[in-house]
Amino acid sequence: MVDMEEIRKKFDIHNIAKNKLAEIEKYKCSIYCCHSTGCKSSGSDDLISLIQKVLEENNLTDDVRVVATGCMGLCAHGPLIRVEIKGKKDILFKRVDLEATRAIMEKYVIPGLKNDGDMVTDETLKPYVLSLDLPFFTKQEKVVLKNAGHIDPEDISEYIAHGGYLALEKALKTMTPGQVVEEIKKSGLRGRGGGGFSTGMKWELAAKVPTVDEKFIICNGDEGDPGAYMDRSILEGDPHAVIEGMMIAAYAIGATAGWFYVRAEYPLAVERLQKALQDCRRHLLLGKNIMGTDFSFNIDIRLGAGAFVCGEETALIHSIEGARGTPRPRPPYPTNKGLWGKPSCVNNVETLANVSKILLKGADWFASFGTATSKGTKVFALTGQVEHSGLIEVPMGTTINEIVNEIGGGVPEGKTLKAVQSGGPSGGLIPVQLMDMPVCYEELKKIGSIMGSGGLIVIDDSSDMVSLAKFYLDFTVDESCGKCAPCRIGGRQMLLLLDKINRGRGKKKDLELLKQIAKAMQKASLCGLGQTAPNPVLSTLRFYEEEYTNKLLDGKE
């Protein structure tokens, strides 16, 4: 008979953590090479093999370890390599190629292991050094992204060594499901996918529905919003954090199975998630009687297939069922009648990634970040016409000005900032005069935008707002599933009007017509896609109406 006690011991997370930490401790130096989609496509695979080769040539494999990590954030300057030599300051190298990598090894790492010098002295290396004192790094507050860029996402023991699955253990062994829900409610965590509904409340609703035979927890990783890649980076950089969050959620609401729904356009994220789930099963963290408790749970992955509307929860559920991703009217909400008619709770990737941190450090710690109604931190993908384009995480309530001009380093090439778009095709603009606005759910709503999933697109004065509005509308019209008339027809008509205006054929009454259709779409559309599709048009009309009138035939009168 197999000795259960022996197996438990082998997979005890405290033992795994202890062994892994001891292993890491042995090395004098760690070289972290960013290995997420962005840096990988700029060739970080070759850099890693080169580093390994140099280490072997110099018999340093026992002293130096190479870690292929998730996103380090500053994607615009990739591939990034961070070198940590014990007792020295970390050095970050940007835009490295093979030649620079060899130089880093020969002129910094190898001599650095022997002498005490703190800085990079070699002249040829200096242009590659990126100061870690930049506001881009110092102004951020990393909660969700804490591990991304610091651990190997494909190694479960490294996640465990960094405090992974401790929150799960705490929940399973010391808390009742009710207490978990209460803690999340107290923390003030709200849905990070865009809606901003209280996560604790959603769990409470889901927990109240009795589990007859099945109940599901679903993770929404269908990040279709162009210009946003937070969920991809989290899944690529720290997949176990999301899995742990989902397991805790499952325990809290009494779910019997979990589903990940991830975009097929993110092959690397899917691959890492699959590997992570496999490792969990091997370590008995998924399956029956997890950690020796009564809790049994399993997770499966389903892929999207390129439909923006599938980010909407009812459409997503249809898509998992293997059907067309069309939404349906709510109520009944998925928490009552979801996947295959069973109660289901849909949470976003980033939301779930927050959960384990809240349980470990407490609701009060989490609530200490942010504003009165928006708690915690938010991950943003800062892109567009900005110097340091990349992935950032800041406390809620940070102003747009701080994000764009300090962390982002402002607009490059002598151009000036015109506006920032949040919420993608469902959101609106924050014009330059409102730059001191704090980023939180309520404030953004007030000016006709939304938090959305976290894409922030910086627009400079060379962009034409009518074309931008048309660009977004073109996207939503293309992605409309066609089920309800307001979205299918309204969107098309608005697009035709915008096209007419852009070609210089528009008249004043067309602007009125645009607004009328927009109102109808907002009120009558079936799901969020149609309801929010007019936002970019309304928002540009609100702040940049003169750009529209300048294009009208009778505009100047």
Place this chain on the structure above:
Amino acid sequence: MDRETCLGCQTGDKWRKKRGSLIMALHEIQGVKGYVGWQDAMDLAKTMNVPLARVYEVLTFYNFFKLVTPGKAVISVCTGTACFLKGNDKVLEKFKSELGIKEGESTPDGLFHLQVVRCVGCCGLAPVCVVNGKTYGRMTPEQVPVILNEWREAFKKEA
């Protein structure tokens, strides 16, 4: 048809017993062949015991699935917001004029297929295009002929 070589049947057998697996099965077929053909769809429908109409509606609803064989190299030009702002429309125009085709079409020699995609998630590298999984960042229209030649050379070597 011989069951050994019937991709639709084998995929269907693998996924039939799992719930919500039609899209996954279609992904698998496209992963092998590059598209989901008419025969594959019929075989899959039969083996998984779902109406062919259901398979067809799913295939045509989702942008990801292709019904006809694409070129040997699939060029995806990103038209996400960051790429749009950084001028990927000009890169797309250049691809069109160089290849003499529109988006969604393949060249007559079957070498290239041009498509536009929504955000590949490398916004930091904008503007971006992807050719058969290889990502090219910070694109300019001048790079277009260079990339096309790179792939033409690669195909020549293969042949």
